[in-house]
Amino acid sequence: xxxxxxxxxxxxxxxxxxxxxxxxxxxxxxxxxxxxxxxxxxxxxxxxxxxxxxxxxxxxxxxxxxxxxxxxxxxxxxxxxxxxxxxxxxxxxxxxxxxxxxxxxxxxxxxxxxxxxxxxxxxxxxxxxxxxxxxxxxxxxxxxxxxxxxxxxxxxxxxxxxxxxxxxxxxxxxxxxxxxxxxxxxxxxxxxxxxxxxxxxxxxxxxxxxxxxxxxxxxxxxxxxxxxxxxxxxxxxxxxxxxxxxxxxxxxxxxxxxxxxxxxxxxxxxxxxxxxxxxxxxxxxxxxx
Numbered sequence: 001x002x003x004x005x006x007x008x009x010x011x012x013x014x015x016x017x018x019x020x021x022x023x024x025x026x027x028x029x030x031x032x033x034x035x036x037x038x039x040x041x042x043x044x045x046x047x048x049x050x051x052x053x054x055x056x057x058x059x060x061x062x063x064x065x066x067x068x069x070x071x072x073x074x075x076x077x078x079x080x081x082x083x084x085x086x087x088x089x090x091x092x093x094x095x096x097x098x099x100x101x102x103x104x105x106x107x108x109x110x111x112x113x114x115x116x117x118x119x120x121x122x123x124x125x126x127x128x129x130x131x132x133x134x135x136x137x138x139x140x141x142x143x144x145x146x147x148x149x150x151x152x153x154x155x156x157x158x159x160x161x162x163x164x165x166x167x168x169x170x171x172x173x174x175x176x177x178x179x180x181x182x183x184x185x186x187x188x189x190x191x192x193x194x195x196x197x198x199x200x201x202x203x204x205x206x207x208x209x210x211x212x213x214x215x216x217x218x219x220x221x222x223x224x225x226x227x228x229x230x231x232x233x234x235x236x237x238x239x240x241x242x243x244x245x246x247x248x249x250x251x252x253x254x255x256x257x258x259x260x261x262x263x264x265x266x267x268x269x270x271x272x273x274x275x276x277x278x279x280x281x282x283x284x285x286x287x288x289x
Contacts, residue, residue: 042271067253076257085242085261092223092238093265095151099158100219104212106159107166112196114167115174124171128164136161136222140229154226161222162215169214173207174200206282213274217266224262 034040050069057068067075079085110127113120136157143153177200185199201208227240237245239258246254 064250064252067256071253072256072260075251075253076260079254079257079261085239085257088237088239088242088258089261089265092227092240095154095238096158096219096223098151099155099223100162100216102155103159103162103215103219104166107163107170107211107215110163110167111170111174112193114171115196115200116192124167128168131160132164132168134160136218137225137229140226154223157222157226158219161218165218166208166211166215169207169211170204173204173211176207177203202285209274209278209282213270216269216274220262220266220269 054069057063057066057071060066063071076085110120110124114124115121139157139160140153143156147153147156181199181203185195190198223238224240224243227238228244239262243255243258246252246258
């Protein structure tokens with residue numbers, strides 16, 4: 001009995017086009033490509049909020065209590081055109097950067113000590129348990145006694161608002177680094193600060209970035225609140241002082257313009273600063289979706 005073999009199909013090769021994300025996007029409908037843009041979705045949310053704000057203000061019909069979106073936008077444009085809001089913003093951001101940078105440096109030093117020694121871990125745990133629940137604005141009266149009427153008081157409360165959440169997030173990120181990476185770093189002879197910078201920091205970068213964002217948010221709102229309570233620093237006031245002054249003079253549209261600028265700066269820092277940093281680091285490296 002003869003065995004019949006199946007026919008042999010001729011071999012052939014199909015050349016494949018190189019994969020690119022742009023080619024996939026071009027294959028989608030234009031509505032899907034447009035809706036995939038983050039800026040469009042967020043812009044629509046902001047537009048809906050602005051319309052709701054304007055309708056609520058017109059229903060309220062009292063500019064002293066609630067100016068509309070258009071009145072606030074007009075006051076904001078006038079403040080920027082006159083240069084007053086820009087000057088106030090520059091003063092606030094200058095103080096904020098000093099306090100934020102000092103808080104980040106202290107948080108990194110404290111966390112580096114915590115991952116290196118048992119004493120550092122005990123110190124970090126004790127200090128964060130004591131001071132993290134303490135509102136930064138509650139320290140302002142003591143800061144005024146210690147540092148006087150100047151930038152030193154504001155910088156002090158900013159350091160407090162940044163230091164503890166950033167230190168906790170960074171230490172939690174360091175604790176989550178896989179043991180394989182730790183062993184690889186030790187096998188390469190990395191010790192001390194080199195071990196922290198070359199092994200722990202890249203692996204824990206998502207948690208560090210989260211801590212930086214939380215610290216920024218705490219510092220920004222603490223600064224505005226401190227300026228509302230504390231007032232001018234060295235004869236100059238920032239955005240919080242601008243809001244406080246106009247509230248006393250019953251320029252409610254300017255008060256809302258100052259608050260809107262606080263929100264706008266927060267959105268810009270989040271969308272242009274931290275989002276860009278995440279895209280260039282943790283998302284590019286596959287550590288975050």
